[in-house]
Amino acid sequence: MSTILAIESSCDETSAAVILNGQIRANIVAAQLIHQKYGGVVPELASRAHQQHIVPVVEEALKQANIRKKDINAIAFTRGPGLLGALLVGASFAKALALGLRIPLIEVHHMQAHVLAHFIEDPRPSFPFLCLTVSGGHTQIVLVRGHLDMEIIGETQDDAVGEAFDKTAKLLGLPYPGGPLIDKYAQQGNAEAYSFPLSEMPALNYSFSGIKTSILYFLREKTSQNPNFVAENLADICASVQHTLVKMLLQKLRKAARQTGIREIAIAGGVSANSGLRNALQKMGEEEGWQVYVPRFEYCTDNAAMIAMAAHYKYETGDFCPQNVSPLPRMEF
Numbered sequence: 001m002s003t004i005l006a007i008e009s010s011c012d013e014t015s016a017a018v019i020l021n022g023q024i025r026a027n028i029v030a031a032q033l034i035h036q037k038y039g040g041v042v043p044e045l046a047s048r049a050h051q052q053h054i055v056p057v058v059e060e061a062l063k064q065a066n067i068r069k070k071d072i073n074a075i076a077f078t079r080g081p082g083l084l085g086a087l088l089v090g091a092s093f094a095k096a097l098a099l100g101l102r103i104p105l106i107e108v109h110h111m112q113a114h115v116l117a118h119f120i121e122d123p124r125p126s127f128p129f130l131c132l133t134v135s136g137g138h139t140q141i142v143l144v145r146g147h148l149d150m151e152i153i154g155e156t157q158d159d160a161v162g163e164a165f166d167k168t169a170k171l172l173g174l175p176y177p178g179g180p181l182i183d184k185y186a187q188q189g190n191a192e193a194y195s196f197p198l199s200e201m202p203a204l205n206y207s208f209s210g211i212k213t214s215i216l217y218f219l220r221e222k223t224s225q226n227p228n229f230v231a232e233n234l235a236d237i238c239a240s241v242q243h244t245l246v247k248m249l250l251q252k253l254r255k256a257a258r259q260t261g262i263r264e265i266a267i268a269g270g271v272s273a274n275s276g277l278r279n280a281l282q283k284m285g286e287e288e289g290w291q292v293y294v295p296r297f298e299y300c301t302d303n304a305a306m307i308a309m310a311a312h313y314k315y316e317t318g319d320f321c322p323q324n325v326s327p328l329p330r331m332e333f
């Protein structure tokens with residue numbers, strides 16, 4: 001029997017979840033709207049907002065799960081990767097609570113947790129599977145052999161795909177985070193309207209910095225001819241950019257699946273909420289004979305339920321961490 005309280009504070013969502021014997025009982029997420037004004041996450045403001053949100057978010061999670069603090073067996077927190085100041089808030093809170101309650105602490109790797117979001121509910125993938133983990137900070141193809149046995153077999157050498165979505169949105173004058181807005185406008189646009197070059201990287205790696213530059217030059221040229229170009233063609237631009245990014249993601253995923261012979265294929269992370277990616281993955285899955293796993297929207301973007309899920313597996317193996325553990329903005333698997 002185990003009851004674990006999990007805390008996520010790596011970027012701009014403050015979240016707390018409760019997991020009882022492997023079942024999520026509460027998952028509260030407080031988004032930070034303050035960053036919209038600045039067109040991106042401002043680290044100092046993120047830390048302050050985490051400080052304001054963390055107590056009410058934890059209280060709400062405990063209330064929703066209908067448990068008292070003395071019922072908790074362990075406290076889990078995101079150790080990294082993420083923004084140092086943001087991670088510090090969650091880590092300090094978790095440590096203080098664990099110390100006060102005299103219960104063990106569990107550190108969780110944020111990207112491993114994104115993969116483990118697939119074990120929150122059915123259908124769960126079987127091992128080994130490949131997980132394309134796509135977020136604002138990462139783009140990775142992960143070979144998952146067990147709940148806590150993962151290997152990165154391909155990743156971006158520069159920007160993350162979420163960054164490519166967000167930076168393109170910024171160029172188009174859309175607010176942060178732009179990924180969901182590009183997705184929304186793309187649904188009414190023609191994906192073949194414009195073409196952007198696909199970057200060629202060796203092996204299973206990605207690069208998304210080149211496409212960002214080509215979009216910038218494309219927009220400069222078009223708006224010099226017609227200042228209203230973006231407003232008049234927003235849906236087509238969004239659809240074409242999204243189509244290119246999705247194509248780049250899936251080409252390497254297909255290569256990885258063919259190389260490894262694995263046909264259990266999952267996607268995770270904020271960008272896995274993208275409808276273009278979801279649809280194209282389903283289609284490729286049918287062509288390639290894959291079993292495809294896509295998490296529910298609320299488990300794609302940052303949330304503490306996935307941290308709690310990772311913590312559940314660590315608790316089962318007695319994998320606790322000392323009180324003096326410090327957050328890691330960059331963290332290896």
Ligand code: KG4
Pocket residue numbers: 011134135136137138161162163165166177178179180181183269270271272273274275300301302
């Ligand atoms: O996993 P996540 O919530 O936070 C990080 O760990 O980075 O991912 C956030 C990223 C942002 O870049 C956001 O624009 C992107 O996920 N995103 C999307 C969509 N929803 C979120 N990108 C494209 N289409 C979406 N529907």
Ligand code: ZN
Pocket residue numbers: 110114135136269270301302
């Ligand atoms: Zn994330």
